[in-house]
Amino acid sequence: xxxxxxxxxxxxxxxxxxxxxxxxxxxxxxxxxxxxxxxxxxxxxxxxxxxxxxxxxxxxxxxxxxxxxxxxxxxxxxxxxxxxxxxxxxxxxxxxxxxxxxxxxxxxxxxxxxx
Numbered sequence: 001x002x003x004x005x006x007x008x009x010x011x012x013x014x015x016x017x018x019x020x021x022x023x024x025x026x027x028x029x030x031x032x033x034x035x036x037x038x039x040x041x042x043x044x045x046x047x048x049x050x051x052x053x054x055x056x057x058x059x060x061x062x063x064x065x066x067x068x069x070x071x072x073x074x075x076x077x078x079x080x081x082x083x084x085x086x087x088x089x090x091x092x093x094x095x096x097x098x099x100x101x102x103x104x105x106x107x108x109x110x111x112x113x114x115x
Contacts, residue, residue, distance in 0.1 A: 007073065014069040018078065021062040025084060026109060028055050032102035040098045041088045059084070 032039040038052035063081035070078060087101070096104075 010069055011073055014066060014073065017062055017066050017069070021059065021066060021078070022080065022109070024055070024059055024062065025080070026106065028059070029102040029105050033099050033106060035099050037098045040101055042091050042095070042098055044090055
């Protein structure tokens with residue numbers, strides 16, 4: 001019974017952290033959608049990376065904690081973090097800019113919240 005209680009508490013904490021991660025990502029996406037580049041690191045600019053580093057570091061720390069909990073609970077890795085990490089980095093010259101990409105993310109997250 002103690003193990004079940006511990007796992008229930010761990011799962012509750014995981015859900016709290018996932019909500020915190022989602023809220024932090026949405027805040028960063030809103031900033032990017034309003035025109036501030038750097039979240040997706042499309043340009044690879046050192047100064048831009050330095051400015052956005054606290055946000056990226058916070059998301060990475062939360063994501064690592066979530067994935068550790070998910071591993072203990074025998075759950076797959078946190079999909080939202082995996083998608084975000086895969087969306088970062090250099091893109092082709094004809095790719096949409098970061099503000100449009102951020103808005104697309106916001107629209108998708110809003111749609112998935114409704115479903």
